[in-house]
Amino acid sequence: MPVTIDAIRAIRDAAALLEGDIIRTPALPVRRLSRATGAEVYLKLENLQVTGSFKVRGAGVKLNSLSDGERARGVVAASAGNHAQGVAFHAGRLGIAATIYMPEGTPFTKVGRTEDLGATVVLEGADFNAAREAALAHAEATGKLFIAPFDDPHVIAGQGTVALELLEDVPDLDVLIVPIGGGGLMAGCAVAGHAMNPRLELIGVQTALYPSMARALKGEPPGGGGTTIAEGIAVKTPGEITRPIIAEHVKDIAVLGEDQIEAAVLMLAEGQRIVAEGAGAAGVAALVAADGKYSGRKVGIVISGGNIDSRLLSNVLLRGLVRGGRMVSLRISISDRPGMLSEVSGLIGGLGGNILEVYHQRLFFEGPIRDTELDVVIETVDAEHVRKIVDALTAAGFQTRVLSNRMN
Template sequence: MIPTLEDIRDAARAIEGAVMRTPFLPAPKLSQLTGAEVSVKYENLQVTNAFKERGALVKLLSLTEDERRRGVIAMSAGNHAQAVAYHAARLGIPATIVMPRPTPFVKVKATRGYGARVVLAGEMLTEAQAEAERLASEEGLVWVHPYDDPHVIRGQGTIALEMLADDPTLEVLVIPVGGGGLIAGMAIAAKALKPGIEIIGVETALYPGLWGALKGKPVTFGGPTLAEGIAVKNIGKLTETIARQVVDDILLVEEPAIERAVNAFLTQQKTMAEGAGAAGLAALLSEPERFRGRKVGLVLCGGNIDPRLLSSIMVRELARDGRIIAIRIAAPDRPGVLGDISSIIGELDGNILGVSHHRLFLDVPAKGTTLDVTLETHDAEHGERITKALEAHGYRIRHLDVAEAMV
């Protein structure tokens, strides 16, 4: 049941023309940021904005006429759902998709937009899978597993074929891991083509399934993660078997690193990455010494992120860099104070984003007030110069949490 290099090459021929051969390009800005020689495979440019189209289409093309007539069912947090829905509609196959209730609305809407019947069930992928299995049995639907299927695995492996065709000198592939289908297929192809290449998987620290399995360590799962696309408790049996043979290591990344990676793709590469799609870059940011100076291929495996969430990440990263600060200024309640404060900030080239007055706080004198000011700065040092200048003019300053101040 384990696909071979030739199986993956067959898959590449089967999907040619129906799935984009995405660009694989050097990323000098990310190389400067991480210290590695980074190139990025832009799977976020697929029609459904994620790599899942490859495996889904290979699986659908393998169905018999009777199976196509009965229809298919899939379980997914979003990207596999959209891939199955899109290609099933292209092939005239009825599709039912079961998604966890917390799935971002942008993914639910897109899946329905491709013509699939969407069922929301459970809080996690495991609960959604149980409902999908029930419906498959009850309605006679054909199961299209998101990762633990040889056809899906060989479809995902086509990414490695393309990456190594474009750059045979790659030394390391860094691959996000959820259930393991992507890394299993890519590792089979990459190791067959270049046995010395290193295959590194990346999981969110909140869902370290493959890490625990390969290292033989007990793990716990749970918690809200930006990388919901790889928040998988149950890795595949087939994918685990393959990983034991061809994956060199699994790294775990924390949420702040994933946020930073999402922001870096947007600000440095001008491209959108969801949390799971940015996990590989998060690993390079978290462990730069491991990859320094090496030729690294990253898979930006998905770009389906809620715009509101992306906006929040950008603001949070600006705050971490000290480029947005929020301060509470204690001042006398008299005319001209706001103008004086604004002038001090403006003379130092600060940009005020928001101001709010508070006169009823109990720690404020009866004839006093506080001003909460959110401002944009060049960097943390620039912000410190502004606050010191305000203090030099007699104002008492307390730093606030930017997210709280901008609510």
């Protein structure tokens, strides 16, 4: 799908087809992130989409294209969660039976929401590729139509409506950063983006555990593996249709580590009050990792989805507190006699620390019988505040060490 009149017409037709069935998500200017990076940053908030992800766009265009006979047979899809919800949403709206295969480690929130939309969910395989093979086998055995998550012209056209809307709202963007899994979103955005603004610089983002498109474009064998916070872009084999489009239009693909993507999820939640899944936050991670490269330029970032498991988000937030020195675990050596716990808590409280948990270790302590250890979890202001508390405890004769040692 090179940038031709027919290609951009397909994306505009997709936008007209989807109108009224999905949300035209906002392009939000973000001052805090702009100040931090030196760029003028706009976030395209697909996490606010009707199913919490851009995937509902491509799925809607594809399902609307089916014949009456194809609709009657039903559809089957494979997905890490977001494509599943997109297919389930439109299948329910159009009266089409849908069976969705998901990897066994798919977040509960994505499984539950897909089932709530009326689809039958089958958890099979350790990753997307295994789930896809199972879905293809099911489609062949039953005669149902397989709905590809990214490697389909209708799906690509639907995903391209993201950039169409963004550039209608912010036509003078210099840079557009888009996460890449199989490449459907980036391929559609590339076609729309360069049709509307030929000077637009397109940057893709992948996780280092699944750098399949980046490797393929370098002539290296694709692949990947491992558990990632960005399961929405955990694709081992990029699309055959999407690959040449991305090769033609995309300037670079940033490959990021898990810590960088996790930090971006935290940054969006704390700094912007935006809930993004790992894949959705990948573009922000790429901007931060660029370390001022886009300073003075107008940058658009697609927040591709917000379907993050509540427990995972909770862990990200708590780990952020620990790394920022706002929550710390201390191990304090004390004499095992009355008044010691009171003295320790008084020192901590007197310096403004808030004690959240205390564990009094006697049985598994290997020191002298009349000594013991306290493990204390404290809420603090920052790393400097932690150091002041540790110094005060040490000065009072209480040997103290920090157990949570990943503070900035």
